[in-house]
Amino acid sequence: LLGLIFAEMDETVVSTAMPTIIRELHGLSLYGWVAGVYMLAMTIAMPILGRLADVFGRKKIYMSCMALFCLGSIVCGSADSMAQLLIGRGIQGIGAGGLMPIALVIIGESFPLEQRAKVQSLIGPLMILPQLIGPTIGGYFVGNLNWHWLFLINIPVAVIAVAFLFKGLHESKGEEKHTIDWAGAGTLVAALLSFLIAPVLIDNQGLSWSSPIIIGLLVLSAALIALFIRIESRAKQPIIPLHLFRNRNVVVLSLLVFTLMLGLMGGIATFPFFAQNVMDLRLPKRVI
Structure with missing residues (x-):
């Protein structure tokens, strides 16, 4: 549960600190990439790591993801350049996925x-609350300590979570053999990467939606998604079972969550920069 909370919180805790980070590392042109790389890596890794957990066991993969998350936190916490920060955020995103x-x-x-x-009704608010209080915690750390501690604080919490998991979780090993749909996994990664990188390039490189590069990425993504559906329909153990999309409840709930997170994450990610540079608010007021 600790790992889940910190993975969720890390999506937004950096947003309040971003103006300070950008100022110290001189990376205004890469502002959107800090959140974009994290979400991109997390989105791509999530279905693949979920499948790996089915094959190799939840405990092993979860602890490996926690180790990746800690490694990314160390890289981010010791960053002295935007390139290092982005690499660390990417590693964090894979772990969080x-x-x-x-x-x-x-x-x-x-x-x-x-x-x-x-239990799920109790867990649901715990997934939203960290995202809501993340900007406040980020503002406190920047105002009273240092932005590096936003990432380094994850390490002791992760160690505690791993210790509890190692001692408390006991898995029963089944005899059923599982296989990994590597063709589907590779196609899914390429499709998501080409689709999600398009708005990032528009935001950071000044391209328009009518740019040949953006159109090419979107067309490539659509073609890869069609290929992915074809691969999954023939796979014995697909990465994403297509029969789930025949369930109306799954489709409707997915659309609702997508719409909610689209507005929530967009506002949380961009408002701190707007508040400081347009509204000229100081950090304590921004946090409030």
């Missing part, structure tokens, strides 16, 4: 079926 879904599976499997709905 496994922490969030695997943590939910572990929590679900820890309770009987009749209690899971009640």
Whole structure:
């Protein structure tokens, strides 16, 4: 649960500190990449790491993801350039891509079926609250300590979480053999990368939606998604089972979450920069 909370919080805790980080590292042109790289890596890694957890066990993959998250935090916390910060955010994103879904599976499997709905209703707010209080915590660290501690504080918490998980989680090994759909995984990574990098290039490189590069990326993404659907429809153990999309509840809930997070993350990521540079608010007022 600690890993899940910190992975969620790390999506927004940096937003309030970003103007200070950009000023110290002289990286205004790469402002959008700090959040973009994290979300990009997390989005791409999530379905693949979830499948790896089915094959190799939740405990092993979860602890590996926690190690990646800590490594990324160390790289970010010691960053003295934007390039190093972006590399660290990418590593963090890969780790977070496994922490969030695997943590939910572990929590679900820890309770009987009749209690899971009640547990999920308690876990739901814990996934939103860290994102909401993240900017406040980021502002406190920047105003009273140093922005480097925004990342380094993750390490002791991760160590505690791993210690509890190592001692408390006991997995039963099944005899069923699992395979990894590497063709589907590679196609999915390429499709998501080409699709998600398009708005990042528009934001950071000044390209327009009518630019040949952007159009080419979107067309490539659409072609790869079509290829991915074809691969998954024939795979014995697909990365994403296509039959899920025949369930209306799954489709509707996915659209609702997508719409909610689109507005929430967009506002949290951009408002601190607007508040400081346009509204000319000092840090304590921005945090409030």
